[in-house]
Amino acid sequence: MTGKRTGFADQAVELGRAFDRTFAQAPTLDAGASTGFLRVRVGGDAYAFALDAIVGLFVDKAVVPLPRAGPQMLGIAGIRGAIVPVYSLRGLLGYEVERECPRWLVLARSPAPVGLAFEQFGGYLEARPSDLAPAPRTDSHILGTLRSESGPCAILGIPSILEALDDGRRHAGDALKER
């Protein structure tokens, strides 16, 4: 118990030092060396978002369901002063749509902001080019695979997902017009 306490105290001290070191050391501009990803888990499978494909990560945002919305649309949420539609990433990736709104969501980088909700957030990853591998197929939402310490995960292509979403909304609009 005393050893644990000592370990936690040392850990706290180390955290404080690391925080201080962050401000004390000169920044090293090694931007081309690695790329940031967010690791998520959808339907039991591991996926990753590239940081440049999203605008922000949010948790526990209030999502208001809309009537007559499609099965993949969970509702709308107020993010950074704007009304953003939130879609189920499970539904968009072909899984069965969950009944309750997931806790996490990312705001996709697009002209019209779109929220993609998912169940679990796995953390931030930095990957070097050697950790990345291209996808064998180009017709899916998977851009490639990412190897990490916690296992491989599929890199989601946000533009592809948004295009599929736009196609879906377009078909829905055509159906409404025909009606």
Add this chain to the structure above:
Amino acid sequence: MARHWTFGQKVAAGFAASVVLTVVVGLVSIYALRSVVAGKDRVIVVDAQLLIDAEKLRVLAEQESSLLRAFLLMRDPRLLQELEAARTAFDAELAGLQRRAYTDEGQRILEQIVSGEVDLRRAADQVVSLRQKDGAPDAAIRAFEELALPRRQAVNQQIDAFVSREQTLLTTAQQASTDEAFAATAWLASIVVLAALFAAVVAVLLTRTLGRQIGTAVHHVQSSSAELQSAATQQATGTKEQATAVSEVTMTINELLATSRQIAESAQNVARIAAETAATARAGTGTVEGTQESMAAIRRQVDVVVGQILDLGKKSQEIGGVLDIVSELAEQTNILAINASIEAVGAGEAGKRFAIVADEIRKLADRVAGSAKDIRTLIEDVRGAVGRAVMATESSSKAVDSGSRQFEEVNASFRQIAGLVTTTTEAAREIELSTKQQATAVEQINLAITNVAQASRESEASSGQTLQTASQLATLSRDLMRLVQSQGSAAA
């Protein structure tokens, strides 16, 4: 009825019959003797006496006549006196005869004698007067011969007739008495013969009956003597076995005596150990009571510990609440750092420096989150430990309660043990006393068994004597059988 008579009864009946016959014979004999004696007495006392008195009367008459003649011759006055005395005696004798004569004929003869005597005396008086007057005897003698002598002869004839009469009566009475004696003798002889015949019949019957009975009894005696021999043999064997058994019993009793003494010593040890155990039980009771007080103190301490542990659980829960806030802050910080990194990426080259800072903040937030996670794990461990400690403390409390109850039970058990040990002590002392009494009793039994052994030996000797006696009895029974039965029937 007679068949069921015993030997003694039959013999007694035979003897009784013989005695009755003897008594009858005696009575008849007595009666006959009395009759004969009475007849003889009457002959002797009455008839013979009458005859004697009659002879006396004749003698007195002759004396009277002689005295008269003598006076006539001698003229002596003394002779007259004697004559007068003779007359008086004659009268007395005659009066006696008149009293005793029992026949009319005798009385008539006596009356004639009396009247003849009166005439005689009158004539004699004249003769005496004549002699007294005349001095010569001749005249008196002539007067005597003329007057007195015929009368004297007449009286003498009467007396002779009376004597003859009495002789006849005496002879008749003698004959009657003799006949009566003969008759009694005949009766007596008949009765004796009858008694002899009866006795002979009774003797024959008794001989036959008693012979049969004695024979049967002798057979029984023979069989009984044989059985007695067998029984005596068995008894001898049994007595030897009994003697052997008695010896074994004596050895066993000696062992029992030794065991009783050992038991008495063991009972003494038990009593001593029980007393020590009682003291130990009392000390144990005190110890248990002290332990109960300690257990109560432990119970109170356990309650305090439980309260503190529960307080620790509450504190850990509060720490968990704070940690939730820290975790949430770390998560928010991480999200903010990620969003900063995203913004930096979106800012291009201008945001790279900011991205570095955001990355450091994100790493810091990750590490804080990891530490918070570790702390949560620890808090959960602490809460689990607190729960287990509470449960363990409650278990300890229950164990203490159970221990208290068990100590109460132990205390009660100690008291019960003390009571039981006291009872055991008393019982051990009673056992000791009883065992000593038992040892004394066993010694007495040993003495009695010794006497029994002596009695067995004597019984063995007695069995030998019994066997010998049975053999002698068998021999005697055979001899008796030969005595009471003929050879042929005895052989049969």
